[in-house]
Amino acid sequence: MKDTTNENHLDFVGDDLAINFINTRRMVEGQLTDTLQSDSDVKAWLRRLEVPVAKGSLPFGDGVLLKGARGLREIALAAVQDRKSGKKPSLGALNRFLADAPSHAVLTTDTANNIRMTRVYGKQTVEAFLTPVAEAVADVLADGDFNLVRHCEGNACVLWFYDRTKGHRRRWCTSAGCGNRAKVAAFRARARQT
Template identity: 40%
Template sequence: MASPLASVRAQDSVLEFLNTVVPHNGQWVDLFQRDEDVMAWLERAGLRDLVVMREDGRFEGLATEARQLRENLRRLIVQRKSDEPVDTELLRPVLMEGSYQMQLVEDHDGNLKAVCQFSAQSSVQVLAPLAIAAAELLARGDFALIRQCESTGCPLWFYDRTKSHRRRWCNMSVCGNRQKAARFRTRPHVDELTEQ
């Protein structure tokens, strides 16, 4: 089930991962219903290519592992954003399972890049690149610019990479317009003021 907010650009893969539970028609929709949903998300996020899968490419329980990691990351992001102590143990199990090798590769323009290749024999190992990205975000992210949408009831997060750093909504055309319309409806209108 697709949501109009499913394509929201959080400007960070970890925050995009958090944004896989979305409001849709007044209900919460979890975009990770099946293992294949997680694999498709990893592909869209550009993380699937970092993982060398076992031969059958099937990882039972991947959706369950992804949902658990997502909720742990949500807690960590909220802790970090609130300047609370960060419970690093929430991320440790996935980080400990990760196994990778560095490779030097040449891109299509002839530029050299150092690339991590993760070996995945289990569902947890498939999520290792995301866990590393989360650890980097928690350690080095600018949490003054990591925000939750200001729209009432919207759970989505984003990294404000705008020039002015004044972004307030996950998506201007959805939440931003909704908030502006609500403010407009509560404001006294000029014609009402002239009648008084």
Template identity: 45%
Template sequence: MPQPFDPPNAGMAPVFLADHPVLDFLNTVAVVEGRPVDFLQSDEDVLRWLKQAGFTEEGAPKLTGAMLLAAARKLREAVRGLVAKRKVGSRADASVFNAFLAKTGSYPQLVWEGRKPPRVERVREQKSPEQMLARLADSAADLLTNGDFDLIRECEDDSCVLWFYDRTKSHRRRWCSMAACGNRNKVKAFRQRQLA
């Protein structure tokens, strides 16, 4: 049974700290003050997140009834399950994710303008919520197949659920953010050493 999520407090917004947009998408669910918070509460929240992440397409339709929100949450949880299974080296059922990809409605098109050499562009229809999320779903498929899962990690803070891609030079990143979880754990370790 899914855990209930609190809506975010006014002024709170999802963070972009994972060094990969798909992991940032998973991080739209976070633990804030000990409670799970879902930053996606409406179609507008999803559209705002897609724009911030660079996944918006021209010609997006107006949707009603939180259809985009439902599709985004479904995609997010399908990808979360696949990332978690891939991280531990387990086999996973990709049927929900593949069904989502099947609805994205894109195709390659040859573009040849003037004297420029021809190129292939992907045409993406924007008639359904799944089609509006197609670029994000493609990025998730790429992460799952080509990502270095030795460098894809969950924050080591026991109360944090955020993911990140460790792109540091030493590949020793442990926290979603040094300013938040890293600092809190360093202070905690310092206090424990002082007590000892």
């Protein structure tokens, strides 16, 4: 089994839950790789990004959550691509996820007695289980600044990000990854010219 520990940092490069979800499909060693391979992977990814989901076993068969998550990811990717290119995105499939969104608020306190409100979502259907992600997609589509939603300029990179940098000049998914490869390639190109 391949160790993906070093690749897990890519779960956060999008700087937005919806964009991070789209980025669960990425290039690894030149191969398009899906980091979501099982229902457990989906649940673990949601927990790592602190997405509020109901706990316990799933009330649907094995692989159903994975299929739903991959479907939602394709819906999100298509909508973001359409929105970024100025096209009207198709919203019907995303609205179906949002329509099945039973949730309630829960208040908790931490050790300093700070009160925090979080939403707890139902899990009777795949759509309800994935509602926090669908809501994040809806939020970025409705309120996101698509001048700042960008595709990495790295050669063959499939990752997206929401540029929250101060100067809004971010070009790469990561400076250490695609940014470094681009700098090395530019350096080698200049060296060949001399």
